[in-house]
Amino acid sequence: MRRYERTLVAVAFATTVVAGTTGWASGSTQQPVTGPPPGSAAWVADTSLGRPLPDPAVATPVEVAAFFRSLDGREERELVRRHPLVVGNLDGVPVRLRYEANSLAIRGTSYERLTGRRILAFDPRGRGQVAEVYGDVERARQVSVIVPGSDIDAATYDRDRANDPYGTPAAMAKSLRAATGGATAVVVWTGYTTPVGVGVDAATGDLAEAGATRLARFTQGLTATGAPRPALFCHSYGSVVCGLAADEVDARDIVVFASPGMRARHVKALGTDARVWAAKDPSDWISKVPYVRFAGLGHGNDPTAPSFGARRVPAERAEGHTGYFAPGTDSLRAFAAIAEGDVR
Known part of the structure; x- marks a missing residue:
């Protein structure tokens, strides 16, 4: 009984953190x-x-x-x-x-x-979805795909943010490619309907389930045209998408960072032959969200916990929830090595 009560308390706390001080109304429900x-x-x-x-x-x-x-x-x-x-x-x-x-x-x-950019997908429906390529995906020896989290769409994935210069998916892609010396191609895949603000969408898996189907097809499409199996870099809620897609994506590596969970108890439950990596820096607020899953809320176990079984990526020098790709960080160096296929 006490364990059940602790679970309820944890869920209530998670709901409070995700909802913020203004409650669920601060996030608008999205239709995927x-x-x-x-x-x-x-x-x-x-x-x-x-x-x-x-x-x-x-x-x-x-x-x-x-x-x-x-x-x-x-x-x-x-x-x-x-x-x-x-x-x-x-x-x-x-x-x-x-x-x-x-x-x-x-x-x-x-x-x-x-216009004039390497746009691999463009769907104007809803808030707009875009996949943009940085580099030459047709000739690159290795390909990586950035899977973003909340508040990202066709209008925001490449926006300039002076106070968070490496926090957008486009900035992550550019930083990752630069860290590999331009040897890899990086795709920003803004190909699903992400949660907006804080609310039920961010705490449940509905949008992630819809996104997982689209992500699986996208990776299968890349390899069907001759591209190498990509490494997926999945940020925050994007790691929920990657977790649900893991058994169908055509990927060699799945890297989750700032993750609220992958909707799995253990890496083996993901059903993938890809290597699974996880990173979380000490200053990331995501640690304040309890890693539980109850009554449809929460996304399960912490992927960085030893018991989960993922390979741990060093992130002691990363900066908050979005600073994993900042130059000079241990996380970016590790990400670049994974992107280049230089680690086993």
């Missing part, structure tokens, strides 16, 4: 973007090539990649022109065509600032 890319109905109905196009709702990234290998240049260009939002977001499409299609899709939208 799910399903095939926008424009899929027109794509499926298109008979211009004289044969069916792969159905985005059911075709695997491997099947999509095989279909595009069967096309000639004229057919590729026609599909890009007619269906930019589908081609740009369909996992398994060659990277070069996704760049071209998303360049077309971005025109005339509020995201024109992304």
Whole structure:
């Protein structure tokens, strides 16, 4: 009975920390973007090539990649022109065509600032979702993917923050790539609906479950087009996404940092053959959230605890909840070694 009471107290405390002083109302409930890319109905109905196009709702990234290998240049260009939002977001499409299609899709939208950049995915639905590549993902020996946490979308993933210069996903990607001497490609995957503010979304796994499906397909799409299996760097709530996706993602390493939990009791429960790493610095406020899971709230055990079984990443010099990629930190040096595939 006492153990049960302690659990209730821990959950209540976790709720207080997550909710802040203003309660659940300080975070707005989000509806996840799910399903095939926008424009899929027109794509499926298109008979211009004289044969069916792969159905985005059911075709695997491997099947999509095989279909595009069967096309000639004229057919590729026609599909890009007619269906930019589908081609740009369909996992398994060659990277070069996704760049071209998303360049077309971005025109005339509020995201024109992304013009001329290597945009691997662009979905304007909801708050907007974007995947941007730093480096050459088609030729890089190693690829990494940044999976962000709360309050990140197409408008905020690359914003400038003078008081937190290495806290955004884009800044993390740039710092990681620089730490590898430019030898790797890094993708910022803002490909799921993240929680906003503090509220129920951040304390539950609903958005993470929807994001996990999308992340798994994204990684499968990368490898289907010939890219190496990526290392995933999963920040805060993004580590919940990675935990739920672990048994399906095509990844060689899964690195979680500032994690509230991965919705698993032990690393073996993740069901992945990827190496799992965890980092948490002493000044990170995430330590104030009890690592429990009860009545749908909380995300489970601490991935940095020895009992969890993940490989520990040094983070004594990291800075707060978002400063793991700051130059000169032990965490960034370790992340760079993982990104380059230099550790076993």
